[in-house]
Amino acid sequence: MITITLYLPAILFRAAGVDFRLRPIDLAMRPKRFLAALLSVALIAPPGAFPQSRGNSSLLSLNAQSAEPPLVSGPTDIYADPIVPPDIAQGVFGVYGGAQSRFSGQSGANTSWRAPLVTQQLPDLGNGGAGSLTPQAERKLGERVMRELRRDPDYLDDWLVRDYLNSVAAKLAAAANALYIGGYRPDFDLFAVRDAQINAFSLPGGFIGVNTGLIVTTQTESELASVLGHEMGHVLQRHISRMITTGERSGYAALAAVLFGVLAGVLAHSGDLGSAIAIGGQAYAVDNQLRFSRSAEHEADRVGFLLLAGAGYDPYAMTTFFGRLDRASMSDAGVPAYARTHPLTGERIADMEDRARRAPYRQPHQASEYGFVRARSRLLQEHSSGEYTDEISRLRSEIEDRTAVNVAANWYGIAFGQMLLERYDEAAASLAQCRAAFVTGEQTEGEPARSSPSLDVLAADIARRAGRDDEAVRLAGFAQQRWPQSNAAIDMHIRTLLTLRRFAEAQALAQKETLAHPDQPAWWLYLAQASAGSGDALTQHRAMAEKFALEGAWPSAIRQLKDARDMKTIGYYDLATVDARLHELESRYKEERLDEKS
Incomplete structure (x- = not known):
């Protein structure tokens, strides 16, 4: 081992209000670790600690102190005044600094959202008003992200599920227009992801992903709408655009994140300081994103509740579903993915309950499609014939044990699973059972007997796959005629015509x-x-x-x-x-x- 002895004169400098004195030391280390230590000392000093950094320091300080104007969200909440979290400046919604920044030394200073946004080299789409992306640029960015998502094998290109999710979003968007919520009117595009985890996520430009696990876990359409309204609240209030813009303005926080990686590499005796730097930056980004989200979630709750009530859904659904997730996070099963990405707090749940109590009572109507799409999602999130068989057995057991929430939906799931297993005669018989239970349920509620896009499309699909050509083209044409706005019915008609050449x-x-x-x-x-x-x-x-x-x-x-x-x-x-x-x-x-x- 080579011993490097450096005799340095005593150096005194002040950083963050603390005096540091470097005395003559005898350093015995490898050159890489020595360089890492010097880099750590350079990075730990804040801007202004060295004379040559004063110019940049003033620029960064100016950026940190600049704040965006508050968002205009239309009429005030008619049910209750919004509860502003303590880490948001009073009178300002939409500008989130989180807890006191450990790097800037300023309370509420804007900090980085997510380090990968820098490392992924996203295109420079320009700035809109108030330092955020323009709606056009945000949509363009979202479309670029969607290209990659559509290539993922877990992207669920199922028109019945997509049509239903977008129909719920259309009701919520209509409520947003009626209540003048947000000055941003994106074309919402919802899609499903084959994933059993309970989660949903919003992307730039109005794209919202919903895991099949979330659809399956909800017990009513209003519960599903409460989550979709929450995600739409993030989009309408342009939280994503603000997070991206905030990340661009926090250059020093990114440098400080590099420091964590360097120190981690030195302490762990890592031979790859580049990987250590990346790990340190990612750890800081995750912590910073959580602090940001806790503030943003309050505003998304407020907007989501207004959309939920305005669209005629059960206002207590948000409290019921989020409360169930909160209880699940305390169990031995672990924290649900949605609770990890959307941190639940007692204050948030109490705020939802207070708003629900103040809302006028309405008898919510649940669309029949909800039960069929939920049962379909139970099968679509499986991957093998054995899993299909197990799910069919669970659906049948629920019917026999009288624990099925919706008997017609369970029979639909059984028919869909049997079709996937190529047991077409059994699938047709189960679908007939589904129709009988569905008609009985509708008559019990005093409504005229009717069909559903899910039922008519599945009937055509079973006939097509079974090779019953004449029946398939007749059923597919009938489904499109009955449901002219259904993309699923149109898709099935075209596929049937192609199959029949x-x-x-x-x-x-x-x-x-x-x-x-x-x-x-x-x-x-x-x-x-x-x-x-x-x-x-x-x-x-x-x-x-x-x-x-x-x-x-x-x-x-x-x-x-x-x-x-x-x-x-x-x-x-x-x-x-x-x-x-x-x-x-x-x-x-x-x-x-x-x-x-x-």
């Missing part, structure tokens, strides 16, 4: 949907498949190009348009259209590459 009809229907909803990759894929079957190569290439463009696969999209342009049979006007679209996609691809580099 009726490509011309499938192409016409898919073409109509691409014109009505050009932002859905599924319709472009169906159009490409139908066009390929009918021999329309030009439409096939153009449809595939649009699908790839929506997925962010720019080289593949450009390749498809070049193939279309090079066709010998292409006409003059089609060539001009394809060429113009090709230049547009090439320009967007170049723009995104520049964003990623910057």
Whole structure:
């Protein structure tokens, strides 16, 4: 071992109000550890400790002291005044500093939200008013994130579940418009994730993910709506945009996070200081995010409650569901994922109970689709035939033991599971039992007997998979005719036509949907498949190009348009259209590459 002896003169400097004296020392260490120690000493001193840092210090201080104006949320809460957490400046909602910052020395100073936002090199989308992302930039960022999520095998591309979640969100969004909540009106897009954990999460631009475990755990539609309203509250109050912007303004907190990593690497005798730095930064980011969330959750609760009550749901549902999660966090089963990412406190639950007591009573109506989607989610979160069989047994046992909350929904889940196991005759028989129980339940409530998109779509799907072609196309057409706004019914009709090789009809229907909803990759894929079957190569290439463009696969999209342009049979006007679209996609691809580099 090499001994390095350094004789340093005594150095006195002041940092954070404390005098430090460095006396002559005899250091015996490896060069890497020596450099790490010097870096630690340099980082632990706050801005202004050294003469050369004064300029930057004043700039950082200016950024830390700047605060955004309060959000305008429309009329005041008609039920109760909002309870402002103690770590939020009085009179200001939406600007969260959390507990006293350990690095800035200022109470309520804005600090970093999440370190990975910097390390992931997200594109520079610019700033909107008050130092936050513009709604357009936030939506663009959300679409970029959604591209990656759709590639995940656990992304649940099930139209019945998506249609239902978005129908609930539409009711809540209508309440937000009626109550003038927030000045931001995003196009909410909800989707499901195949995950048994109880959780939901909001993304920039109005995208909200819901785990199947959350859908299954709720006991009423109002409970599910309470969680969705809470997440929509985060979006309407632009918490994500504020967190991203706050993270951009806290450069010194990020440097201090690096210090933790360096020290951890030295103390652990790590040979990889780079990994230690990353670990330290992540640990600080997690702690800071929790402090931020505790403040933001109060405002999301307040907005979510207004949406819940305004949409006609049970105002006590939020208290009931969150209270059940809170009790679950005290059990031996561990803390639910939703309680970890959305910290529950006694103050929050008490606030919800107080608001519910003050709200006028309404008899909430529960849509029949809720029970069917909940039962469907129980099967969709499974992955193997053995798990399907076990879930079918549990559903059947609940019926036999008279513990099923909704008998018709249990029979629906049994039928869906049997279809997945390719036991089509049994599935058809179980679906008949479901319809009988459903009609009986509706008549008991004094309502006329009716059907449901889930029932009609499942009937067509069973016939299609069983190879009963005539019955399948009849049921699929009937489902779309009965539910013209149901994406699930339209999707099933197109898939049935493709299965029966009726490509011309499938192409016409898919073409109509691409014109009505050009932002859905599924319709472009169906159009490409139908066009390929009918021999329309030009439409096939153009449809595939649009699908790839929506997925962010720019080289593949450009390749498809070049193939279309090079066709010998292409006409003059089609060539001009394809060429113009090709230049547009090439320009967007170049723009995104520049964003990623910057």
